[in-house]
Amino acid sequence: MKKTAFFVWLSCFTATAQPPVQQPLTLWYKQPASQWVEALPIGNGRLGGMVFGGVETDHIQFNEETLWTGEPREYQREGAAQYLPQIRRLLAEGKQAEAEKLAQEKFMGRQSNEADYEARKTAWFTSVRKLENLKANPASASFDDRSWKTLPVPTAEGWERVGMEGLDGAVWFRTSFELPQAWAGKDVVLDLGRIRDQDFTYLNGELIGSDEGIAKNRRYKIPAGKLRTGKNQLAIQVINWFDKGGFIGVKTNQPTFVVYPEGQQPADGISLKKPFRYWIQDDTPPAMPRYQADYQPFGDLWLRFKNAKKPLHYRRELDLKTALSRVTFSSNGVQFAREYLASAPDQVIAVHLTASRPGKISFEATLDSPHKQSSVRTIDNQTIALSVQVQNGALKGESLLQIQTQKGRISVSGNKLVVSGADEATLYLTAGTNFKNYKDVSGDPAILSQKPLQTAITKRFDALKTAHINDFQSYFNTLSLDLGHTASEQLPTDERLQHFEKSPDPALLALYVQYGRYLLISSSRPGTRPANLQGIWNDLLTPPWGSKYTTNINFQMNYWPAEMLNLSACHEPMFAATDELVESGRKTAKAHYNARGWVLHHNTDLWRGTAPINASNHGIWVSGGAWVSRHLWEHYRYTQDRNFLQNRAYPVLKEAARFFVDFLVKDPKTGWLISSPSNSPEHLGLVAGPTMDHQIIRDLFKNCIAASEILGTDAAFRDTLKTMYGQIAPNQIGKRGQLQEWLTDIDDPNDHHRHVSHLWGVHPGTDITWDETPDLMKAARQSLRERGDEGTGWSLAWKINFWARFRDGNHAYNMVKLLFRPAISPEGVTGGGSYPNLFDAHPPFQIDGNFGGASGIGEMLLQSQGKTIDLLPALPTDIPTGSIHGICASGGFVLNIRWQNGTLSSVEVTSKAGQPCTLRYGTKEVQLTTEKGKTYRLSGELKGI
Numbered sequence: 001m002k003k004t005a006f007f008v009w010l011s012c013f014t015a016t017a018q019p020p021v022q023q024p025l026t027l028w029y030k031q032p033a034s035q036w037v038e039a040l041p042i043g044n045g046r047l048g049g050m051v052f053g054g055v056e057t058d059h060i061q062f063n064e065e066t067l068w069t070g071e072p073r074e075y076q077r078e079g080a081a082q083y084l085p086q087i088r089r090l091l092a093e094g095k096q097a098e099a100e101k102l103a104q105e106k107f108m109g110r111q112s113n114e115a116d117y118e119a120r121k122t123a124w125f126t127s128v129r130k131l132e133n134l135k136a137n138p139a140s141a142s143f144d145d146r147s148w149k150t151l152p153v154p155t156a157e158g159w160e161r162v163g164m165e166g167l168d169g170a171v172w173f174r175t176s177f178e179l180p181q182a183w184a185g186k187d188v189v190l191d192l193g194r195i196r197d198q199d200f201t202y203l204n205g206e207l208i209g210s211d212e213g214i215a216k217n218r219r220y221k222i223p224a225g226k227l228r229t230g231k232n233q234l235a236i237q238v239i240n241w242f243d244k245g246g247f248i249g250v251k252t253n254q255p256t257f258v259v260y261p262e263g264q265q266p267a268d269g270i271s272l273k274k275p276f277r278y279w280i281q282d283d284t285p286p287a288m289p290r291y292q293a294d295y296q297p298f299g300d301l302w303l304r305f306k307n308a309k310k311p312l313h314y315r316r317e318l319d320l321k322t323a324l325s326r327v328t329f330s331s332n333g334v335q336f337a338r339e340y341l342a343s344a345p346d347q348v349i350a351v352h353l354t355a356s357r358p359g360k361i362s363f364e365a366t367l368d369s370p371h372k373q374s375s376v377r378t379i380d381n382q383t384i385a386l387s388v389q390v391q392n393g394a395l396k397g398e399s400l401l402q403i404q405t406q407k408g409r410i411s412v413s414g415n416k417l418v419v420s421g422a423d424e425a426t427l428y429l430t431a432g433t434n435f436k437n438y439k440d441v442s443g444d445p446a447i448l449s450q451k452p453l454q455t456a457i458t459k460r461f462d463a464l465k466t467a468h469i470n471d472f473q474s475y476f477n478t479l480s481l482d483l484g485h486t487a488s489e490q491l492p493t494d495e496r497l498q499h500f501e502k503s504p505d506p507a508l509l510a511l512y513v514q515y516g517r518y519l520l521i522s523s524s525r526p527g528t529r530p531a532n533l534q535g536i537w538n539d540l541l542t543p544p545w546g547s548k549y550t551t552n553i554n555f556q557m558n559y560w561p562a563e564m565l566n567l568s569a570c571h572e573p574m575f576a577a578t579d580e581l582v583e584s585g586r587k588t589a590k591a592h593y594n595a596r597g598w599v600l601h602h603n604t605d606l607w608r609g610t611a612p613i614n615a616s617n618h619g620i621w622v623s624g625g626a627w628v629s630r631h632l633w634e635h636y637r638y639t640q641d642r643n644f645l646q647n648r649a650y651p652v653l654k655e656a657a658r659f660f661v662d663f664l665v666k667d668p669k670t671g672w673l674i675s676s677p678s679n680s681p682e683h684l685g686l687v688a689g690p691t692m693d694h695q696i697i698r699d700l701f702k703n704c705i706a707a708s709e710i711l712g713t714d715a716a717f718r719d720t721l722k723t724m725y726g727q728i729a730p731n732q733i734g735k736r737g738q739l740q741e742w743l744t745d746i747d748d749p750n751d752h753h754r755h756v757s758h759l760w761g762v763h764p765g766t767d768i769t770w771d772e773t774p775d776l777m778k779a780a781r782q783s784l785r786e787r788g789d790e791g792t793g794w795s796l797a798w799k800i801n802f803w804a805r806f807r808d809g810n811h812a813y814n815m816v817k818l819l820f821r822p823a824i825s826p827e828g829v830t831g832g833g834s835y836p837n838l839f840d841a842h843p844p845f846q847i848d849g850n851f852g853g854a855s856g857i858g859e860m861l862l863q864s865q866g867k868t869i870d871l872l873p874a875l876p877t878d879i880p881t882g883s884i885h886g887i888c889a890s891g892g893f894v895l896n897i898r899w900q901n902g903t904l905s906s907v908e909v910t911s912k913a914g915q916p917c918t919l920r921y922g923t924k925e926v927q928l929t930t931e932k933g934k935t936y937r938l939s940g941e942l943k944g945i
Helices: 080-092 096-106 117-132 444-454 461-478 493-499 506-523 558-563 568-595 625-639 642-663 692-709 715-725 775-786 792-805 809-819 846-859
Strands: 005-008 026-031 042-043 045-049 057-064 149-153 169-179 188-196 200-202 206-212 216-220 230-240 248-249 260-261 274-282 299-305 312-317 324-331 332-343 348-353 361-368 375-379 383-389 397-408 408-412 416-421 425-435 480-482 678-680 682-685 870-871 884-890 893-900 905-911 919-921 924-928 933-940
Touching: 026 493, 042 312, 042 332, 042 506, 045 332, 045 348, 045 425, 057 397, 057 425, 080 096, 080 682, 096 682, 117 230, 117 260, 117 274, 149 248, 188 200, 188 206, 188 230, 200 216, 206 682, 216 461, 230 248, 248 846, 299 425, 299 933, 332 461, 348 361, 348 444, 348 461, 361 375, 361 383, 361 425, 383 416, 397 408, 397 444, 408 642, 416 933, 425 444, 461 493, 461 506, 480 506, 493 506, 506 558, 506 846, 558 846, 558 884, 568 625, 568 642, 625 642, 625 692, 642 715, 678 692, 692 715, 715 924, 775 792, 792 809, 792 846, 809 846, 846 884, 870 893, 870 905, 905 919
Parallel strands: 005 924, 870 919
Antiparallel strands: 026 312, 042 045, 045 057, 057 299, 149 274, 169 230, 169 274, 188 216, 188 248, 188 260, 200 206, 200 230, 299 361, 312 324, 324 332, 332 348, 348 425, 361 416, 375 383, 383 397, 397 425, 408 416, 480 884, 678 682, 884 893, 893 905, 905 933, 919 924
16 A cells, blocks of 8 residues: 655644543452462562461561572683583584583583582581481381471472471481281382482381482382381481472372382372471581572561451452552451552551551561571560571671551560550561672661661651552553453452453453553662562572573563553663673673673573573573663664663673674584574573574674664674674574574474574564565464464463464464463462462463563554554454553654454554654554654544544
8 A cells, every 4th residue: 555644743632532441450359368379469679578468367478679699709610711612513513412511511600609519518418317416316117206396298399388498408207107918028119209309218217218319209119028017117318408308299190109019000009198297407508509599588577466257348459550459358347458568769568457446456466587597676666677697698688667556555575566456557667688789798788677667657658658659650650451341350350360261351451461560660660670580579488490580581571561561661670780791791701702792691690690500401592691682772762762872772782792793603514603502592402503592693783783873883893793694594494384493404393392482583573574574474483383372371471472473363362361371270280371369370480471471462452663563463353442542662652542343443643752653554554754742643544633
């Protein structure tokens, strides 16, 4: 169709159509949370809390963003670069195993506590095995274990979930089983499943088996001669060096944790799943070397209420419009209400308790922490303090809790604050650590907890609440979304998840998008650290994957919604962290590759580690820095902030590109420039020339070239990038019409790996588009079909974005259904999906799926990755009518879009930078010449109104 150019503008303030009346944006439930993934998150970017809302016992588990393990240190391994040519040569010769072995031994980054660890480990192990200073042997059949505590076993998520948080070391377990007379004279099999990390298993005082390693199933044969008819005593010494210890079972179709006659089925045996007696022999093993640090919980606030009866009309909710969590119920004719918030202006978590009758607020408040080195002390009759010290780390923290009441009495009992007969009560909770920056831990945690408290307690709760809401809404109210309404909208949130697949509930998509925006505002504010793998919410000392920043997709996915969903300011913490990563990444680039510029591998943490980590088959991935750099370019594209481009974005882009100028090598077979060594994230090991790397590097070079042209600088460097750009190994289509993941055509059509890394060029990149490379788009779509729809939570979210870019709204909507699939069923945890509190389930919880899912729904409604702004490019038939106000497009545009019966009805475009604008809807296209600050209103036919 012929393009039509016209100039029409309307005042933003007079002619812009008013957004529809917003529907309630609330997560709500009829019962308190019984587990962490049912609790409701609150946060101010620095402090995070999880609200359980119990009636008799309420619980707020809380975090402070800078409490991590580890300490400032150097992560790069000096001299690693001397092994780079040999690793490359081995890969070129097809000797992957040899390359991985050499890289593991010589090329990985430095770990903490490396020096003399093996000697310290051996000495400690020898001591606990000798049972020094013990009066009796716990392995003995006659040992008296009646004073020992009990613990349910097995514990699939490790013993930290059943009261042994942070425990490493040597622990003894004892139980017994009755051998039936019918089994006399038969050998039996003892199946204990998997154990972390090492076990020494005794029967009737005799060692019958020992093994080490989580991957090994402990299945020990016991000869008949070692068994007794009747009672047989089992004793197991478990050695756990780090992480989730104990008996974690195994996923099989046959029962585990059972004893049964050899030759028969485990189902015919005697189950050992019951409480075992246990005793902690020694919980001070030497600190295990770690490549990177873990994000830590801070503590727990407990409220225990007197005379709490069975509640009526209970409701627990999270209001996304005000960032307030509430609990309401009635008991004994009294209406009770609690409000919870995490205030950014006042830097406190506050809890406000009220009742419909005077004098009815009575409770005890306590603080505690899972950290072994923690203590609570009384400050005065209204205030208690919690002090924590991270084990084997440099960071310590202090939290203060003060209570203010109207009438009633506050007293101290031990380290508890006791409130009796109050009309109202407000609790103020603060926390701080000694962290100042990634190189400096000289801060004073007491000051960081005292100053906010001193200010907050001078205000009435209503004033603090108003300031909190106003601050939060300055971010949140920039976007509204209405996707239609059904009866399902009236259900509690957990029930909506259960019904979503079969009952239409388009409003749940709108709620999910706004929940993603709420989580980003609550975990990433200017001046804070960026959102990590769990945002700022974590209750475990050994959280999944350290709850750090996984930079081969997860860290970046956290920020996919930032620009498009009108939360540009929330992007700032990522940029601030990137500035620090550039500093440490320079050292890694030099030490590991003898290259200029900066590099970031598979992960980073609070201390800004950038070196290869974990294992050479996945930890040597060189494109993290290039991908992170893209976010600065995207911020420029959306904001058109030239000052930001010149002073923040371009220097980062240039140094990232400079690294690859030095790093790329010629493939001896094709002559292309390739990335070697690297990997296609977490898939098939260390390789030369993964497709994803080349897409990211091309994108980096293209963006760096464009930035230098805009700024009129570095012409010679720009020419170098242009020359190399055309020499990088291209995307290739394989024998089944699929996009190849590697240089050679080895893709397996039955491969359903969670990472779909070679489709990076489709999303979030622009290496492959319908407008410029339609054949590659078809190949990418074929790859995604082969990879399948199933996946972990964040993988499902990524696939929503892919199908939106493929302009297949109905398939994208089907992926939303999978993302909304309840992760907790009556039978237990299933695959990827959503927890009752809408947290993304990998499983376990990873927040990237929340952000990626919100981005994907946005991509269905608007895309601006190319030269045009595409309106409703992937609108599903299940969302025939709706509107979105405040969605952003590259070029500095904010749009309001309405559609009805599956067809665009109107669009308004506000120009923030006065750039040319090309709108496209289906086959219709129009060009606008815009002025900064002006708004342009068009019909569904893209004609001016």
